[in-house]
Amino acid sequence: MVYMKLSLVTFVASAALASAACKGAVNTRQNWLDMKPTAQAQYIAGVKLLHTPNAQGVSKLDEIGWMHNFNFANAHQAPHTLAWHRVLLRQYETALQTVTNDSTLAIPYWDWSADSQNPGASKVLDTFGHDGDAKQNMCITDGAFANWAVKVDDNGNSAPAHCLSRDWSSASGGMNQLHSFIAPEVLAEAFKETEYDNFRQRVESVPHNHLHNAMAGDMGGGWSPTDSIFWLQEIKCLSNSSTLLGTYIQWYRRRTGSTPFVIVLLYNIWYAR
Ligand SMILES: *[C@@H]1O[C@H](CO)[C@@H](O)[C@H](O)[C@H]1NC(C)=O
Numbered sequence: 001m002v003y004m005k006l007s008l009v010t011f012v013a014s015a016a017l018a019s020a021a022c023k024g025a026v027n028t029r030q031n032w033l034d035m036k037p038t039a040q041a042q043y044i045a046g047v048k049l050l051h052t053p054n055a056q057g058v059s060k061l062d063e064i065g066w067m068h069n070f071n072f073a074n075a076h077q078a079p080h081t082l083a084w085h086r087v088l089l090r091q092y093e094t095a096l097q098t099v100t101n102d103s104t105l106a107i108p109y110w111d112w113s114a115d116s117q118n119p120g121a122s123k124v125l126d127t128f129g130h131d132g133d134a135k136q137n138m139c140i141t142d143g144a145f146a147n148w149a150v151k152v153d154d155n156g157n158s159a160p161a162h163c164l165s166r167d168w169s170s171a172s173g174g175m176n177q178l179h180s181f182i183a184p185e186v187l188a189e190a191f192k193e194t195e196y197d198n199f200r201q202r203v204e205s206v207p208h209n210h211l212h213n214a215m216a217g218d219m220g221g222g223w224s225p226t227d228s229i230f231w232l233q234e235i236k237c238l239s240n241s242s243t244l245l246g247t248y249i250q251w252y253r254r255r256t257g258s259t260p261f262v263i264v265l266l267y268n269i270w271y272a273r
């Protein structure tokens, strides 16, 4: 599976999003490169705790990766892509807060547009690892998550591991490097978009898909959340859009006169936990 044109789920009407009000304080998601070394170390330690297998042999991180893989077709290339991923990110963030006992922990972001002309040389990758090793099935062998494995199958059960991989040297036409990402100027143009779904398409179809497919390996498909660079990338895609859900709901209401039920449901399930 790769990031391409995919199907759309059907929405039905419902009313109240009011019950999904935010609980607790709002934490600021920071640029990874602006964080203090102690905060960076705490984040990495938290991710490692999330990667610890439970009694059934499946880690929380693998479970979240499975959720994304299982819903891959329905969670992309549709107006609700951004809202769906906001919920996923929040689940991951809350899981991290729980394992670290720190309710102020926030997922950092990689400002990959700042590194767009030579992303393979980004300092972010000094921690998050570079390309996979061609001699070892493209497994990631450097950084904080070197030699990690994904130990869950398509049904969410414990399974023989596949190594966490990236494959940007062969996937992007050789030269052992990642070719350029979308530049800040192009992204800034997308942020000027005033129609919700035009904006969503401009962010999802080009910058977002491109980064996944260029990094390839696990990042190129449904298992991408098991690669820890995923979270830093998605935050960048979704940041500066804190009212995005509201904008989406307004857009949907303008078209249909009702509130998108699936989003309300996702939020209610999540906040009711
Ligand atoms: C979090 O708190 C629990 C319960 O007090 C403790 O067992 C655990 O070691 C703590 N975890 C961290 C990362 O401090």
Ligand SMILES: *[C@@H]1O[C@H](CO)[C@@H](O)[C@H](O)[C@H]1NC(C)=O
Pocket (backbone or CB within 6 Å): 109, 111, 235, 236, 239, 240
């Ligand atoms: C969001 O916008 C602010 C103000 O324009 C900017 O400083 C910040 O870097 C932006 N965040 C991201 C992740 O692009």
